[in-house]
Amino acid sequence: MKSITSVTGPVLLDELGFCQCHEHIMLRRGVSCRLNPALRMDDTDKSMNEVMHYRSAGGHSLVDAQPGGCGRMEKELLEISQKTKVSIIASTGFHKLSFYPDDHWIRNFDSEALLDFFLHEINRGMYMDIDHNPPKTSTCIKAGMIKTALDLEGLTPRYKKLFTAAANAACKTGLPIMVHIEQGADAERLLSLLLDLGVSPSRILFCHMDREILPDNRYTCLLREGIHLEFDTIGRYKYHDDLTEVKCIRRLADAGYINRILLSLDTTRTRMKSYTPDGIGLDYILRVFLPLLRTNGFSDEEIAQLTIKNCRNVFA
Numbered sequence: 299m300k301s302i303t304s305v306t307g308p309v310l311l312d313e314l315g316f317c318q319c320h321e322h323i324m325l326r327r328g329v330s331c332r333l334n335p336a337l338r339m340d341d342t343d344k345s346m347n348e349v350m351h352y353r354s355a356g357g358h359s360l361v362d363a364q365p366g367g368c369g370r371m372e373k374e375l376l377e378i379s380q381k382t383k384v385s386i387i388a389s390t391g392f393h394k395l396s397f398y399p400d401d402h403w404i405r406n407f408d409s410e411a412l413l414d415f416f417l418h419e420i421n422r423g424m425y426m427d428i429d430h431n432p433p434k435t436s437t438c439i440k441a442g443m444i445k446t447a448l449d450l451e452g453l454t455p456r457y458k459k460l461f462t463a464a465a466n467a468a469c470k471t472g473l474p475i476m477v478h479i480e481q482g483a484d485a486e487r488l489l490s491l492l493l494d495l496g497v498s499p500s501r502i503l504f505c506h507m508d509r510e511i512l513p514d515n516r517y518t519c520l521l522r523e524g525i526h527l528e529f530d531t532i533g534r535y536k537y538h539d540d541l542t543e544v545k546c547i548r549r550l551a552d553a554g555y556i557n558r559i560l561l562s563l564d565t566t567r568t569r570m571k572s573y574t575p576d577g578i579g580l581d582y583i584l585r586v587f588l589p590l591l592r593t594n595g596f597s598d599e600e601i602a603q604l605t606i607k608n609c610r611n612v613f614a
Protein backbone atom coordinates (compact mmCIF):
# COMPACT_ATOMS: atom_id res chain seq x y z
CA MET A 299 0.00 0.00 0.00
CA LYS A 300 1.32 3.44 -0.92
CA SER A 301 -1.22 5.38 1.06
CA ILE A 302 -3.01 5.09 4.38
CA THR A 303 -6.71 5.78 4.91
CA SER A 304 -7.21 8.69 7.28
CA VAL A 305 -10.54 10.25 8.21
CA THR A 306 -9.98 13.00 5.63
CA GLY A 307 -8.91 10.59 2.87
CA PRO A 308 -5.71 8.92 1.69
CA VAL A 309 -2.38 10.03 3.18
CA LEU A 310 0.82 9.13 1.37
CA LEU A 311 2.98 6.79 3.44
CA ASP A 312 5.85 9.25 3.30
CA GLU A 313 3.62 11.97 4.71
CA LEU A 314 2.57 10.00 7.79
CA GLY A 315 5.47 11.47 9.77
CA PHE A 316 5.62 11.25 13.56
CA CYS A 317 2.72 9.01 14.53
CA GLN A 318 1.36 7.74 17.85
CA CYS A 319 -0.30 4.55 16.77
CA HIS A 320 -2.75 4.04 19.64
CA GLU A 321 -4.57 7.00 21.13
CA HIS A 322 -8.12 7.90 22.13
CA ILE A 323 -9.08 11.42 21.14
CA MET A 324 -12.86 11.37 21.41
CA LEU A 325 -14.99 8.86 23.29
CA ARG A 326 -18.72 9.16 23.90
CA ARG A 327 -20.30 8.21 27.24
CA GLY A 328 -21.62 4.65 27.45
CA VAL A 329 -20.78 1.32 29.05
CA SER A 330 -16.99 1.77 28.85
CA CYS A 331 -17.20 5.19 30.54
CA ARG A 332 -19.42 3.77 33.27
CA LEU A 333 -16.77 1.12 33.95
CA ASN A 334 -13.98 3.71 33.79
CA PRO A 335 -14.95 7.42 33.88
CA ALA A 336 -11.44 8.36 32.63
CA LEU A 337 -12.45 7.00 29.22
CA ARG A 338 -15.02 9.75 28.58
CA MET A 339 -13.57 12.36 26.23
CA ASP A 340 -16.56 13.95 24.55
CA ASP A 341 -15.71 17.66 24.44
CA THR A 342 -14.66 18.47 20.88
CA ASP A 343 -13.00 21.79 21.80
CA LYS A 344 -10.88 20.18 24.53
CA SER A 345 -9.84 17.26 22.36
CA MET A 346 -9.09 19.65 19.50
CA ASN A 347 -6.91 21.75 21.79
CA GLU A 348 -5.00 18.65 22.86
CA VAL A 349 -4.35 17.63 19.25
CA MET A 350 -3.29 21.21 18.43
CA HIS A 351 -0.59 20.99 21.13
CA TYR A 352 0.48 17.61 19.78
CA ARG A 353 0.92 19.19 16.37
CA SER A 354 2.87 22.15 17.78
CA ALA A 355 5.24 19.71 19.49
CA GLY A 356 5.91 17.89 16.18
CA GLY A 357 3.10 15.33 15.86
CA HIS A 358 1.88 14.71 12.31
CA SER A 359 -0.57 11.85 12.65
CA LEU A 360 -2.17 9.49 15.14
CA VAL A 361 -4.44 6.45 15.29
CA ASP A 362 -7.70 6.70 17.23
CA ALA A 363 -8.07 3.17 18.54
CA GLN A 364 -11.77 3.20 19.49
CA PRO A 365 -13.75 0.81 17.29
CA GLY A 366 -17.41 1.31 16.36
CA GLY A 367 -20.30 0.40 18.65
CA CYS A 368 -18.64 1.42 21.92
CA GLY A 369 -18.33 5.20 21.88
CA ARG A 370 -16.38 5.99 18.70
CA MET A 371 -16.99 9.58 17.53
CA GLU A 372 -16.05 9.44 13.85
CA LYS A 373 -17.56 12.79 12.81
CA GLU A 374 -15.74 14.65 15.57
CA LEU A 375 -12.47 12.95 14.58
CA LEU A 376 -12.97 14.29 11.06
CA GLU A 377 -13.65 17.80 12.37
CA ILE A 378 -10.54 17.71 14.59
CA SER A 379 -8.37 16.42 11.76
CA GLN A 380 -9.62 19.08 9.35
CA LYS A 381 -9.00 21.90 11.82
CA THR A 382 -5.67 20.76 13.28
CA LYS A 383 -4.21 19.29 10.06
CA VAL A 384 -3.13 16.22 12.04
CA SER A 385 -3.94 13.04 10.08
CA ILE A 386 -6.19 10.82 12.16
CA ILE A 387 -6.61 7.16 11.30
CA ALA A 388 -9.86 5.77 12.72
CA SER A 389 -10.66 2.16 13.63
CA THR A 390 -13.23 -0.45 12.83
CA GLY A 391 -13.15 -3.76 14.67
CA PHE A 392 -14.26 -4.67 18.18
CA HIS A 393 -13.27 -3.95 21.76
CA LYS A 394 -13.56 -6.06 24.92
CA LEU A 395 -17.14 -7.32 25.08
CA SER A 396 -17.49 -5.90 28.59
CA PHE A 397 -17.54 -2.47 26.89
CA TYR A 398 -20.87 -3.22 25.14
CA PRO A 399 -24.40 -3.50 26.56
CA ASP A 400 -25.58 -7.08 27.21
CA ASP A 401 -27.97 -6.99 24.25
CA HIS A 402 -25.59 -5.25 21.83
CA TRP A 403 -25.77 -6.32 18.18
CA ILE A 404 -22.03 -7.06 18.00
CA ARG A 405 -22.53 -10.03 20.32
CA ASN A 406 -25.21 -11.51 18.05
CA PHE A 407 -23.76 -10.96 14.57
CA ASP A 408 -22.34 -14.11 13.00
CA SER A 409 -18.85 -14.16 11.52
CA GLU A 410 -20.10 -13.28 8.04
CA ALA A 411 -22.16 -10.30 9.23
CA LEU A 412 -19.18 -9.10 11.26
CA LEU A 413 -16.92 -9.35 8.21
CA ASP A 414 -19.43 -7.37 6.12
CA PHE A 415 -19.57 -4.72 8.84
CA PHE A 416 -15.78 -4.37 9.01
CA LEU A 417 -15.42 -4.30 5.21
CA HIS A 418 -18.12 -1.65 4.84
CA GLU A 419 -16.40 0.56 7.40
CA ILE A 420 -13.07 0.16 5.60
CA ASN A 421 -14.23 0.40 1.98
CA ARG A 422 -17.26 2.66 2.13
CA GLY A 423 -17.48 4.48 5.43
CA MET A 424 -17.96 4.04 9.16
CA TYR A 425 -21.49 3.63 10.49
CA MET A 426 -22.94 6.21 12.82
CA ASP A 427 -25.23 5.75 15.85
CA ILE A 428 -24.26 2.11 16.44
CA ASP A 429 -23.66 2.19 20.20
CA HIS A 430 -27.21 0.91 20.68
CA ASN A 431 -28.61 0.28 17.20
CA PRO A 432 -27.32 -2.13 14.54
CA PRO A 433 -25.44 -0.62 11.60
CA LYS A 434 -27.78 1.21 9.25
CA THR A 435 -26.59 4.69 8.30
CA SER A 436 -23.08 5.04 6.96
CA THR A 437 -20.87 8.11 6.90
CA CYS A 438 -18.31 8.63 4.11
CA ILE A 439 -15.48 8.57 6.66
CA LYS A 440 -13.44 5.40 6.17
CA ALA A 441 -11.64 3.33 8.82
CA GLY A 442 -7.90 2.73 8.29
CA MET A 443 -7.17 0.31 11.13
CA ILE A 444 -8.77 -2.87 12.50
CA LYS A 445 -8.80 -2.71 16.29
CA THR A 446 -9.46 -5.86 18.29
CA ALA A 447 -9.17 -6.91 21.92
CA LEU A 448 -8.06 -10.05 23.74
CA ASP A 449 -9.07 -10.16 27.38
CA LEU A 450 -8.60 -12.77 30.07
CA GLU A 451 -11.59 -14.74 28.78
CA GLY A 452 -9.26 -15.87 25.98
CA LEU A 453 -10.32 -17.45 22.71
CA THR A 454 -13.77 -18.64 23.72
CA PRO A 455 -16.20 -19.23 20.81
CA ARG A 456 -17.54 -15.67 20.89
CA TYR A 457 -14.07 -14.12 20.76
CA LYS A 458 -12.88 -16.63 18.16
CA LYS A 459 -15.79 -15.56 15.95
CA LEU A 460 -14.82 -11.88 16.32
CA PHE A 461 -11.12 -12.50 15.69
CA THR A 462 -11.87 -14.70 12.67
CA ALA A 463 -13.95 -11.95 11.07
CA ALA A 464 -11.31 -9.31 11.87
CA ALA A 465 -8.52 -11.51 10.48
CA ASN A 466 -10.51 -12.11 7.28
CA ALA A 467 -11.04 -8.35 6.95
CA ALA A 468 -7.30 -7.79 7.39
CA CYS A 469 -6.49 -10.40 4.72
CA LYS A 470 -9.01 -8.95 2.25
CA THR A 471 -7.97 -5.32 2.70
CA GLY A 472 -4.31 -5.47 3.72
CA LEU A 473 -5.05 -3.26 6.72
CA PRO A 474 -3.18 -3.80 9.97
CA ILE A 475 -4.85 -5.55 12.87
CA MET A 476 -4.18 -3.99 16.26
CA VAL A 477 -4.85 -6.04 19.38
CA HIS A 478 -5.49 -4.77 22.90
CA ILE A 479 -3.70 -7.42 24.94
CA GLU A 480 -5.11 -7.47 28.46
CA GLN A 481 -2.38 -7.95 31.03
CA GLY A 482 -2.01 -11.71 31.59
CA ALA A 483 -3.90 -12.74 28.41
CA ASP A 484 -2.50 -15.49 26.17
CA ALA A 485 -0.94 -13.40 23.38
CA GLU A 486 0.97 -16.38 21.96
CA ARG A 487 -2.18 -18.43 21.41
CA LEU A 488 -3.88 -15.54 19.67
CA LEU A 489 -0.86 -15.02 17.44
CA SER A 490 -1.07 -18.67 16.29
CA LEU A 491 -4.73 -18.18 15.41
CA LEU A 492 -4.09 -15.00 13.42
CA LEU A 493 -1.21 -16.58 11.53
CA ASP A 494 -3.31 -19.71 10.82
CA LEU A 495 -6.00 -17.45 9.40
CA GLY A 496 -3.44 -16.02 6.99
CA VAL A 497 -2.76 -12.59 8.48
CA SER A 498 0.69 -11.34 7.53
CA PRO A 499 2.79 -11.00 10.71
CA SER A 500 4.02 -7.57 9.63
CA ARG A 501 0.38 -6.34 9.78
CA ILE A 502 -0.07 -7.46 13.40
CA LEU A 503 0.39 -5.02 16.26
CA PHE A 504 0.08 -6.20 19.86
CA CYS A 505 -0.62 -3.31 22.27
CA HIS A 506 0.04 -2.62 25.96
CA MET A 507 2.97 -5.02 25.96
CA ASP A 508 4.74 -2.89 28.58
CA ARG A 509 2.03 -2.54 31.27
CA GLU A 510 4.19 -5.06 33.03
CA ILE A 511 7.73 -5.28 31.71
CA LEU A 512 8.02 -8.94 30.67
CA PRO A 513 11.14 -11.11 30.62
CA ASP A 514 13.05 -10.35 27.40
CA ASN A 515 12.48 -13.81 25.96
CA ARG A 516 8.68 -13.33 26.06
CA TYR A 517 9.17 -10.32 23.81
CA THR A 518 11.72 -11.87 21.52
CA CYS A 519 9.62 -15.02 20.99
CA LEU A 520 6.80 -12.83 19.68
CA LEU A 521 9.09 -10.49 17.74
CA ARG A 522 10.80 -13.41 16.03
CA GLU A 523 7.48 -14.16 14.32
CA GLY A 524 7.75 -10.78 12.56
CA ILE A 525 4.97 -8.92 14.39
CA HIS A 526 5.09 -5.42 15.90
CA LEU A 527 4.77 -4.64 19.60
CA GLU A 528 3.39 -1.39 20.93
CA PHE A 529 4.77 0.15 24.11
CA ASP A 530 2.18 2.58 25.40
CA THR A 531 2.67 2.70 29.16
CA ILE A 532 4.99 5.69 28.76
CA GLY A 533 4.37 8.34 31.44
CA ARG A 534 2.21 5.97 33.52
CA TYR A 535 4.18 5.90 36.71
CA LYS A 536 1.69 3.71 38.56
CA TYR A 537 3.02 0.86 36.40
CA HIS A 538 6.72 1.82 36.23
CA ASP A 539 8.93 4.81 35.54
CA ASP A 540 10.06 5.88 32.09
CA LEU A 541 13.67 4.86 32.64
CA THR A 542 12.57 1.22 33.13
CA GLU A 543 10.79 1.54 29.80
CA VAL A 544 13.83 3.07 28.07
CA LYS A 545 16.07 0.25 29.33
CA CYS A 546 13.67 -2.39 28.04
CA ILE A 547 13.51 -0.75 24.59
CA ARG A 548 17.32 -0.55 24.59
CA ARG A 549 17.63 -4.28 25.28
CA LEU A 550 15.20 -5.14 22.47
CA ALA A 551 16.97 -2.71 20.12
CA ASP A 552 20.30 -4.35 20.93
CA ALA A 553 18.72 -7.74 20.22
CA GLY A 554 17.91 -6.48 16.71
CA TYR A 555 14.25 -5.52 17.04
CA ILE A 556 14.21 -1.72 16.96
CA ASN A 557 12.26 -1.94 13.69
CA ARG A 558 9.37 -3.74 15.43
CA ILE A 559 8.55 -1.45 18.38
CA LEU A 560 6.01 1.38 18.29
CA LEU A 561 5.46 4.07 20.89
CA SER A 562 2.16 5.57 22.02
CA LEU A 563 0.27 6.78 25.10
CA ASP A 564 -3.18 5.08 24.83
CA THR A 565 -4.34 8.31 26.39
CA THR A 566 -7.37 8.95 28.58
CA ARG A 567 -9.17 11.92 30.09
CA THR A 568 -6.91 11.89 33.13
CA ARG A 569 -3.77 12.19 31.01
CA MET A 570 -4.93 14.80 28.50
CA LYS A 571 -4.03 18.28 29.74
CA SER A 572 -7.13 19.83 28.18
CA TYR A 573 -9.36 17.69 30.40
CA THR A 574 -7.04 17.32 33.41
CA PRO A 575 -4.61 20.24 33.79
CA ASP A 576 -2.00 18.21 35.67
CA GLY A 577 -2.11 15.37 33.12
CA ILE A 578 0.98 14.55 31.08
CA GLY A 579 -0.52 15.68 27.73
CA LEU A 580 -0.73 14.01 24.34
CA ASP A 581 2.59 15.66 23.46
CA TYR A 582 4.42 13.91 26.33
CA ILE A 583 6.40 11.55 24.08
CA LEU A 584 7.64 14.45 21.95
CA ARG A 585 8.38 16.79 24.84
CA VAL A 586 9.66 14.42 27.53
CA PHE A 587 10.19 10.85 26.40
CA LEU A 588 12.23 11.47 23.25
CA PRO A 589 14.74 13.67 25.14
CA LEU A 590 15.00 10.86 27.71
CA LEU A 591 15.76 8.38 24.90
CA ARG A 592 18.45 10.77 23.61
CA THR A 593 20.13 11.22 26.98
CA ASN A 594 20.18 7.46 27.27
CA GLY A 595 22.09 6.97 24.07
CA PHE A 596 19.43 6.54 21.38
CA SER A 597 20.56 8.10 18.09
CA ASP A 598 18.35 10.33 15.93
CA GLU A 599 18.18 7.49 13.44
CA GLU A 600 16.92 5.05 16.07
CA ILE A 601 14.33 7.57 17.26
CA ALA A 602 13.10 8.12 13.70
CA GLN A 603 12.83 4.35 13.35
CA LEU A 604 10.69 4.07 16.50
CA THR A 605 8.42 7.06 15.87
CA ILE A 606 8.12 7.39 12.08
CA LYS A 607 9.33 4.38 10.12
CA ASN A 608 7.84 1.58 12.23
CA CYS A 609 4.34 3.00 12.07
CA ARG A 610 4.69 3.43 8.33
CA ASN A 611 5.84 -0.20 8.02
CA VAL A 612 2.80 -1.53 9.87
CA PHE A 613 0.62 -0.02 7.14
CA ALA A 614 2.98 -0.39 4.17
Ligand SMILES: [Zn+2]
Nearest residue numbers: 320322363564
Ligand atom coordinates in the same frame (compact mmCIF):
# COMPACT_ATOMS: atom_id res chain seq x y z
ZN1 LIG B 1 -6.67 1.90 23.90
